[in-house]
Amino acid sequence: MADGTKFASGKSKGIDDFLRPEHLISEETKMYCKTLRKFVDNEVLPHAEEFDDYWDWTERKEHTFVDNIWKRLLIDLGLQKSFIPPEFGGSGGASTVEMGVTIEEVARGDYALASTGFISSWAVAGITIPKLNETLLKKIAPLLCGNKVYIIASAITEPHAGGSVEDVRLKGTQIKTRARLEGNEWVINGHKLWPSGYREAKMFRVLCAVEGQDFPKNIAQIFVPADVPGVSTGKPYRKMGAAIDTNGDVWFENVRVPKENRAQPNPEDEVKSVIASITIGRLISAAFPLGIMKRAYEVLKDYADNREIAGKPMKEHGAIVHELGQIAKNILAAEGFFYYAAARMDHPDVYGFPWDEKNLAAASAVQNMVGELGWDVVSRCVELMGSYGYSREGKIEKLLRDLKIGQIVVGGPILRLTELARYYFGTETI
Structure with missing residues (x-):
């Protein structure tokens, strides 16, 4: 038009033409999103029709494309390292908005890939909010900043109840997985369901009820390596979707971990x-x-x-x-x-x-x-x-x-x- 007003042509727009808040996203994050999009376009979407078939990929002996995709995303593209603050050797520091745009890019390729891919960041947040637990983060940071895939799953839901365990108004009364302090060790017993990435997880953040304590001292998030004695897992559930994000049972039988593996030492902070x-x-x-x-x-x-x-x-x-x-x-x-x-x-x-x-x-x-x-x-x-x-x-x-x-x-x-x-x-x- 003569006044310079532009109207949309008949050509369709693209996925960047909606309401992503570009003014709130750093140039570094924008570049990283471009890298993730290229990865999704070239290495994820070509396999889109196959993901359902590999719901049991952790149980298979033969090598599949799924075995490599975690290393490509978490290590080669640096996603795993981004969950850790720079002062602890990571490349983190993204805002909530920036975390959202990176999740979008991966979920566009496959929901399950994004679900497991970002699950460790959720566990790390428990160590840094409301206060930074420097002692525990110093233990975990090298594991996520190394050159091997390291997934920390969050074990919350239990067989008798799902949402009730997460219901904050119930003040932890529905949590049946128990933890008791013996000297400098937590002893944990219980049964959890549904942690994302549970089968390939190297560690669990376990929501526990502390024996003999009332609210607020009765709730603890304790980090448990998957290979310590007493931890066992069942086979993955076959779900309607999100196939390669494995979910299943995790049992803790007299599991012992150091006292400092609690996310927040102060009960009110916990x-x-x-x-x-x-x-x-x-x-x-x-x-x-x-x-x-x-x-x-x-x-x-x-x-x-x-x-x-x-x-x-x-x-x-x-x-x-x-x-x-x-x-x-x-x-x-x-x-x-x-x-x-x-x-x-x-x-x-x-x-x-x-x-x-x-x-x-x-x-x-x-x-x-x-x-x-x-x-x-x-x-x-x-x-x-x-x-x-x-x-x-x-x-x-x-x-x-x-x-x-x-x-x-x-x-x-x-x-x-x-x-x-x-x-x-x-x-x-x-």
Whole structure:
């Protein structure tokens, strides 16, 4: 136009044209995201249809592409080292926003790859929030900064209860895995389920109830090497999606670890750490569906650009346009909501700390809302693609299965809604 106003051409946009907050992302992180995208495009997406077939990759004797993919991501591309602060030999220091964009890039390739790939960062947060446990971090940092894959899984859920173990209002009363202090050692007994990356994990962060103690002294996060006597694991569950992120049973039978393996030595700090871990876990979990949505958009865009109905492009039909608009709107809404909440998390001086109840409620809302928007986006993509939508060849149905898992992790949607009702409506008996 004469005044210089530009309108969109008929050419479709790309995954970078939504609401990623570029002004909050360092140039270093932007460059790293480009590296991750190249890795995903060249080494992950070509195997997209195979991941489901390798749900039992940890049990196989033959060599598969999965065996190499962790080393490529965690060691060669330096992701594992980024979980540790620079003063301890790592390359960390990313903001919550920057963590979100890196998760998006990997989850775009495969949800399970991202889930296991980033799981150690969640455990490390327990050591650094609310206070830095320098003694324990000095022990763990060299393991994550070395040249071998080292995964720290978080063992929280138990056979009798999932969300109840994470429910902060229950004050640890539902945790049945016990820890008692004998001299300078913790002795741990219990049974945990579902830790991401449990089968290949070299260490577990174990949420325990301390014997003989009342709240707040009754809760402890204890770091347990996977190879110490008394630790055993079962075979991985066969899930509907997220195949290469192994989940299963972990048993602890009279397991002994040093006293200093507790995440936060002070009991009140430990409680704050547990709440912060749940808050951060829920907020960051919303970045995974964002990556899935971006991939779904790419797949559908390619389909819509090349599909015809009644002699004209699919995307030029009114009913189809409505669906495409809904998809774009929901991706924009999900991305905007997540990154606004992430930016708030990066300013505790203004918005409070991750162990504050209001931030737990906000993170719960973000995970639920982004998951719901993601489910809507990918469901619409499946329907628009017809038979291709429900076939592996269409490259979209797997995204729907993976996304459903992303909606459930870290307590589940119902508990998260309960947290919201408690904070905003003063619900007390539930």
